[in-house]
Amino acid sequence: MDIRTFKDKIYSELASISKAMGNPNRLEIIELLAQGPCSVEYIVSNTGLSVANASQHLQTLKSSRLVTSRKEGKYRFYSLANQNVYRVWSAMRELGISQNAEIGKLMSDFRESRHNLESLTTTQLLKRMENEDILILDVRPREEYESGHINTALSIPQNELIQKMKELPSDKEIVAYCRGPFCAMADDAVLMLQDHGYQASKLDAGFPDWKEAGHPVAQY
Amino acid sequence: MDIRTFKDKIYSELASISKAMGNPNRLEIIELLAQGPCSVEYIVSNTGLSVANASQHLQTLKSSRLVTSRKEGKYRFYSLANQNVYRVWSAMRELGISQNAEIGKLMSDFRESRHNLESLTTTQLLKRMENEDILILDVRPREEYESGHINTALSIPQNELIQKMKELPSDKEIVAYCRGPFCAMADDAVLMLQDHGYQASKLDAGFPDWKEAGHPVAQY
DNA sequence: CAATGATTCAATAAACTAATTGAATGTAAT
DNA sequence: ATTACATTCAATTAGTTTATTGAATCATTG
Structure with a gap:
């Protein structure tokens, strides 16, 4: 395999990770899963997503290997695949806070409203x-x-x-x-x-x- | 602003960062810019992208504030906006290497071909x-x-x-x-x-x- | 000041992504 | 076995993203 093909494949795989994180609802799900394993129902009640929609986003995260799931009785519990997922999320959060003025403003407005x-x-x-x-x-x-x-x-x-x-x-x-x-x-x-x-x-x-x-x- | 609106806005802003990184060509550009400031021409000759396409991707990165640019004579030099951008990229790289079997296989095949x-x-x-x-x-x-x-x-x-x-x-x-x-x-x-x-x-x-x-x- | 070269902009077609709906699957309790 | 419930799947529609093309800027060089 030549270097160009190799790079194309590598960057495509990595971009698929980033695409999986490139949706506000999925980021919120990731932050929730960082607290511990959650059922679809729990995610739904903490985000306001519809059940089908939440499930669909979880499938997306699963097929990019950012989350895993295990079945327990009626429920299926989703977890972050490993600690690296949280590291990407937190690096991204720090980047946003450091670089995106809109995020800075939202946070400081919110903080002010909380005195x-x-x-x-x-x-x-x-x-x-x-x-x-x-x-x-x-x-x-x-x-x-x-x-x-x-x-x-x-x-x-x-x-x-x-x-x-x-x-x-x-x-x-x-x-x-x-x-x-x-x-x-x-x-x-x-x-x-x-x-x-x-x-x-x-x-x-x-x-x-x-x-x-x-x-x-x-x-x- | 209620908490739901606040979260929707925050996660949308952060997702836009992730979207900007969610393209193989842009990831390759980011890795190149991590070496130091580059002109569009330099990026083109190191990636094989068309000039217009590379420029367009740079605009995308710029509007998500992942890169900045400065003009110098005929050339415009692009740089990563700050070190946090590299941290996200390297966290993502580690996640890919740890979690994505296809990336692992590509890397080990390539290493084998290099003895x-x-x-x-x-x-x-x-x-x-x-x-x-x-x-x-x-x-x-x-x-x-x-x-x-x-x-x-x-x-x-x-x-x-x-x-x-x-x-x-x-x-x-x-x-x-x-x-x-x-x-x-x-x-x-x-x-x-x-x-x-x-x-x-x-x-x-x-x-x-x-x-x-x-x-x-x-x-x- | 015309020519060159670097870069951006605008328009397009093809490909992909998101949310919604309703039906389907699978498990557990009655 | 029937019912209830958690979750997934499939189909649809609306919206977004990508690469390509060719034209438009704009600073340097001759």
Whole structure:
């Protein structure tokens, strides 16, 4: 095989990976799958896609080998094929944040609408955990917490926080996290906590970023 | 703005980055631009694209803010917008190599046709450079060497190697490198050197990977 | 200032992609 | 075995992307 043919084939295969990621709905599915394996139904209820449409996008991702699936009873669970898929997604996210003014504007507008909450970086959190007694709060849906969470984190899904807030100690500082920088659950939780007199801030990274960085995780 | 609208916009913007990379020709252009700024003409002569087609792909990359351009006399030079673009490309490359069996097969077939040359990793090379006297040879076209190369590397473009081989010391071990894992120039150079009695091997990474890893580089 | 050369723009036809709909498949519970 | 439910498949329509062609810019060179 000559070098031209070789390159044509290689770049076509790689472009098919990029094409598979080149759709907003599929990117959202990838970010959701990064939290852990999900059924089609779970994806549907978290994205607003129709069932057939979600399934079709999953087939696309599967045929580009970005996701795998396993059947369990009535449900079929989809997962990211390997950690490299998340690395591509997060590199792409960083590229977008660094280069695309529209994304920067959307994020800062959104943050302003949430009163410009301060956020901690992963490094800052780790450092403060050494010296201070901090409560780490996972506000993602229970399923996601169960398929993996920050080592010492407590789970209170954002939509249950109002009722369960009384379970939280009022003397500890709270750091909340969720899926990642495009997810508002931690922001909403922190606002709610601050409204009720807690000392709370958010982590600027999501669980998959924490895991990717090699920090300690736990799961059931 | 509600969270659904926010997410729709964010993911659309990010998908447009991925779409821009979702074409084999544009990926090849990106890998070429990773070597340094290039004119349209240079891209054309290194890819076999038509001029109008190459220009059109460059416009696509530019409107997704993956590349920038500057004019210099008759020529317009295109560059990658920032290092994040290369990070996405290399993450995608690693994903392809790890996950796509067709890519693995293409690469190993190609390597076999080059007699399964042994290659050094960057780490191995750095280690051996401490103890031994090794000649690092950049076999990419001169333009690419000039816009950046491994610190102590000597430039002999692969297509000039036959004539200039006599300039090389015969007592030093030679390590050749080129653009990256999909580029055959280093393999061809090593084969040629070995045929003429030199002790030669290739680096398994290209210049952009060396640079991305933060190892010492030089340029004119 | 005309000629040259590098690059971009505009228009087109062919190929591909997305969302929707409704039917089909397969599993589990009654 | 019937029913309910989760998921996939197939067909359709609307919209997008690609390569090609040839014309249009625009800076340099003679």
